[in-house]
Amino acid sequence: MPTSLPDQTAAGEGGPETRYAYKASLIGSAHEFELTDAGLSWRVGGRSGVWPYADIASVRLSFRPVSMQARRFRADIENAAGGRIAILSTTWQTVSLMAPQDHGYRTFMIELHRRMHGAGSKAELIGGIGPKTYAAALVLLALLAIAMTGLLVRALATFEFTGALFLVGFAVLFTWQIGGFVKRNRPRGYSFDALPDALLP
Incomplete structure (x- = not known):
């Protein structure tokens, strides 16, 4: 509001x-x-x-x-x-x-x-x-999301569940901090x- x-x-x-x-x-x-x-x-x-x-x-x-x-x-x-x-x-x-x-x-x-x-x-x-800085931030977020997804899939495929859990936790923290910055x-x-x-x- x-x-x-x-x-x-x-x-x-x-x-x-x-x-x-x-x-x-x-x-x-x-x-x-x-x-x-x-x-x-x-x-x-x-x-x-x-x-x-x-x-x-x-x-x-x-x-x-x-x-x-x-x-x-x-x-x-x-x-x-x-x-x-x-x-x-x-x-x-x-x-x-x-x-x-x-x-x-x-x-x-x-x-x-x-x-x-x-x-x-x-x-x-x-x-x-600024719009250019904002667009660059969105591109960076998208690239990091793709990289994190790839690492998570690999960790699950090799049964590295501890590593997968760490990646999920890191993704949640990153989304909370950086996502809030981008949204605001x-x-x-x-x-x-x-x-x-x-x-x-």
Whole structure:
């Protein structure tokens, strides 16, 4: 089910839904964002700026798990001048811990879309990964499925039931992880009043 924008106006500047920050690496500084009356204010390292909501050219939402965080979401935002910033739903806390920020990320993204819509934005709203990357992922999945089927048939034919059981378990795990990535990241467009739930925490 797509996520609809709230009907009521959210709290003003400084509310929890208008500020968001995360650390992209353990040693780097935090990436800070705020939704102001003037637009999307951002500070990344030594760079900063304010992008008026009407000047945002595109928003791409995607699901980007990594080895240390299986539930990670990403928003890639581009303005009319070609500038790009990325917002992640996780933050580094320690050497071994990448923590999710599901609620903060979700509320911030919903509020960003609400403000863009209110400003009359004509931004392109994209869900998932690029069509070429998606097609390549499907081809890779098909090739791996063929290879796994061949190995399973050979294991059964030679009565290697332990090996066959291992292959079945591996296939189930692989389908759960990679299949979920492919399913969530199906290329699509969406609208301001129907954000894709699969691409938000």
